Structure formats: C-alpha cells, structure tokens
Amino acid sequence: MSSGTPFLIVVLTILLFSCAEENHKLVLPDPGIPTYGKQKINLSQEELKDRILGALVGSAIGDAMGLSTEMWNRGDIQRQYGYITGLTPALSNKSPEGSWAHSLPAGATTDDTRWKVALTHYITEHHPKLNAENFAQFIIAYYQDNTATLADKTVLTQPDSLDARIKKINWIKEWARVALAFKEDTKAYLGARDRFYGGEISCAGLLYAPMLGLLAPNALSAYDLAYKHTLFDIGYGKDISSIAAVMCNMALQTQDMDSILQAYTLIDPYAYQDSRLIGRISRSIAIGVEHYVNNALDINNIPLSQSLVLNDSLILGKIGDTPAIVVHKDSIRIKIPENYPGSALDWYRQDAIYRALEQNQHRIAFQAGEIWEILYAGLLYGDGDFTKTLQFIINYGRDNDTVGAVAGMILGAKEGYVKLPEQLKKEVLHINKDLLGIDLEALAQELTELAYSE
Secondary structure (H helix, E strand, C coil), rough: CCCCHHHHHHHHHHHHHHHHHHHHHCCCCCCCCCCCCCEEECCCCHHHHHHHHHHHHHHHHHHHHHHHHHHHHHCHHHHHHCCCCCCECCCCCCCCCCCCCCEEECCCCHHHHHHHHHHHHHHHHHHHHHCCCHHHHHHHHHHHHHHHHHCHHHHHHHHHHHHHHHHHHHHHHHHHHHHHHHCCCHHHHHHCCCCCHHCCCCCHHHHHHHHHHCCCCHHHHHHHHHHHHCCCCCCHHHHHHEEEEEEEEHCCCCCCHHHHHCCCHHHHCCHHHHHHCCCCCHHHHHHHHHHHHHHHHHCCCCCCHHHHHHHEEEEEEEEEEEEEEEEEEHHHCCCCCCCCCCCHHHCCCCCCCHHHHHCCCCCCCEEHHHHHHHHHHHHHHHHCHHHHHHHHHHHHEEHHHHHHHHHHHHHHHHHHHHHHHHHHHHHHHHHHCCCCCCHHHHHHHHHHHCCCCC
8 A cells, every 4th residue: 555545535534524413404595685666667759758758857856846945944935935936936036056047037947957957968979888888978968068068259248258158167167177187097086976066965967867877777777876986975865866766766657656766775776774873874864754754744733732832822920019921911822834735733744754754964965974864754744646745845945946856756656747747837838948958858858769760
C-alpha cells in the first residue's frame, strides 16, 4: 500500500460524512417578491387618452386652486377667502417657482404644471431610453439654451426682455447645477445635490415623477422608472417621489382607493423597510395619518367643551359681584369657515385632521415628508372624491399647489377627463392654453400616441 492511501481514505471519509449531512440538512426557501396589481395596463387608446388627459388637467386644477394661497397658513386662508371651493384669481407677485406674471386670473398655474410640459418633451425626445443620464442632459440643454439668449443684443436696449429671460433661467438654475455635476462625476454630483434648495429633503421628484407612472406597464416598473429619475431627491424623498408614480399607475388600473393608497406597502424594491431602527419613513408617516384620520372620522358628536373653547366663548366675568365663568349663548356653535359645504360635525372632523397635521409641520413647507403626509391625509379623507380631496388640501395651506397637483394627477388618472368637474376643467384648459401657452390636450395626445407606438 502506498503512503498516499491513508490520506485518500481520510478524504473519502470526510466527503462521505459531508454528503450525509447535506442530505439531511433542512433548507427553507426565502419568499419571492410579491406582485401588485396588473402586470400590464390594458386600456384602449381612447380610454388611455382620457385618463392621461384627466391626470394632466386634474394636476393643473390642483395647481391652479393652490396658486393664490401657496405657502399660506390655513388661518390666513380663512380670513381672506373663507373656505375655497374652486378657482380664485392669482393675485400674488410673479416668481420663478410660482406664476411668471403678476396677478393672473383664476385657472393660472405654477412650476408644477410647467414641469408636466417639460417632462412631456423629455419623454417624447428620449423614449424609450428614459434614464437619469438623458434626463440630466435634457435639463442642461434647456438651461444652456436659455442662458445663450442673454447674449442677444436686444437686451441692451430692452431691459424688460432681460427680465423675461432671466426668470426662465432662475426657474431651472438649482436643477441645472445638479444636472451638470451629475454628468461630471460622482463627487461633484453629491456635492451639488446635497446643497439643492439648501440641502432640504425637498419635493423635487414630486413635481414630475408621478407622470412617469402613467407610461409604465405596471406598478413595480413605475416605482423603478421614477426612482431612476429622482437625481435631485435626497434620502427618503426618493422613495416618496417613486410611491407617487406607483399611485398614478394604480389609478389607471383600479377605481378602488384602498388599492391605490396601499400599493406602496407591497412595492419596496430598494428595501427601505429593512432599514435598522428607522424602517420605511414613508410607511410610518402613512400609518400615522391613517390613525388620526380614522379617529377623526369616528367622531359622532361635537363635545360641548370643545365647541366653547374653539369659539373663545368661555371668559372670566361676574354674576353680580361674584367671579364666574361666563358663556356667550350666541357663540356656542363652532365657527366654520364661510362657504364651507359641509355640516358643523364635518368641519369638526376636518379641523381635527388639520390640527394633527400642524403638529408635524417642517421648517420648510416643501419638505417631501410633509407633502406626503398632507397628500395621504387628503386622499384618505376624500376617499376618491376629486372635489372633496382638493378642497381639503387647498384649504389646509402650506405648499398646497404642489400637494394639490399630485393629488389631482392621481385622481384625474383614476376618473379620466370626462368625469372631472366641468367648470374647473374648462377654465383651467382655457387659461393655460390661451394665456400661458400650455396646451394640455396636445400633451395628452403626444403621450398617448407614444404609449401606443410600442
């Protein structure tokens, strides 16, 4: 027997025992990734056009309803307007992110609608190669094209033309800085992105990402497509922007609001929920909203003490010479805003939700988490009713034009253009086309033809 024989026996023995152990080892499979909703949206070309137009016009309605009170607190809204039920004149000054002219009529819109125009051009120009690189280049091209107009000799003799050109550059300047850095290298990109609008977790992607959900074949691909375009978002703001795209996609699939609202719970391809200690911030915000909205809706009676306190009806006075708490009998009822369409109990419930929202306000109103919270509360409270949802959001205030634009897009995609409120949609279409040069019907036609060209 050779000297190598014992070694061979040892090796064979080890392999034998290893095989025996493997044969008896229990291996439980990991669960697969669940699917949510339809794997492919099945709408006729006519139906899809109605839904896309509904989304664009619904978004513009929400934007227009919020323009006159953008960034206001609800107390100021009530003092000036009572309860806003429709479109109001935009009596504010022009700004890069707001309207581009002073004191526009009811129906005018802001950068929220301009982004829908820009994204339509981006989509038609680069489809099917929709990715971060092409999106960044699209923004750079817009910025550089408009910057080049400053060299036009006209501005030397017509200062007003300079103002008109600068506003279009100021609108995109923050975005162009990030886009240019993105094309340069990772270090430059991270530095520019982290100072985007002061480094806040802003609502950047919410201005355009929901629209990508209208063209994606299913909810998961809507999230992924939106996420890849959120190069201006930071942290969980990327997740929130992508969830909004999912909700728009689901709105094309179902009329059930629960299915639209809960879609994000099963769509988390980047595993935000696995974050240690924190979990998924968008989910915890939504759960909190569900808690206080449902609690408010469960209220069946207005407590008398609350009614008195809300109306400043309890005061320190005297009965004869004896100190006493005096109640004004004519002011026992809760003060509800002028033009409010519901009952006192309806307002008490809505006010309870508003007060809960106010506990979580951020220093900056366009913070993504705050916008997500207001959006989710409005959609949950409105339960699919376009008018009720938009009125809830607009009358709360804060960045109400952006929240209104996202909610309007989701519900517009769900209902379609035909079912949107007649007067609102006609006025918004007219003002945007004839005064602002934004033809929403033409945009819807472009996107529909593109979707059906595949």
